[in-house]
Amino acid sequence: xxxxxxxxxxxxxxxxxxxxxxxxxxxxxxxxxxxxxxxxxxxxxxxxxxxxxxxxxxxxxxxxxxxxxxxxxxxxxxxxxxxxxxxxxxxxxxxxxxxxxxxxxxxxxxxxxxxxxxxxxx
Numbered sequence: 001x002x003x004x005x006x007x008x009x010x011x012x013x014x015x016x017x018x019x020x021x022x023x024x025x026x027x028x029x030x031x032x033x034x035x036x037x038x039x040x041x042x043x044x045x046x047x048x049x050x051x052x053x054x055x056x057x058x059x060x061x062x063x064x065x066x067x068x069x070x071x072x073x074x075x076x077x078x079x080x081x082x083x084x085x086x087x088x089x090x091x092x093x094x095x096x097x098x099x100x101x102x103x104x105x106x107x108x109x110x111x112x113x114x115x116x117x118x119x120x121x122x
Contacts, residue, residue, distance in 0.1 A: 018078065019075045019080075026071070028071060031069075032062060034086070062112075063089075065108040065109045
């Protein structure tokens, strides 16, 4: 899930956190009440091997479908991260279209459920 220009503009005033190469950005067991956006750099999910690049939401399926993150995301390069609460994230999506939040949650839940039945993981 990538950030659009309107969403990026709305996040301009939120402080960035710098994560050094090799450091953990999202830890297994962290609460999914915080969304983490990669503003610059790249990171990798250790479990799924997904690579996240600039403007990506980290671990989007886990953020949308679970209460806690199930995977660890590690910085491949120095990363600049914006973190915001789930209610703030929802208002960002609602600003673009008020159906985006419920549809995103439903789709993420369906994917996670389907993958758990086939022993895949997001």
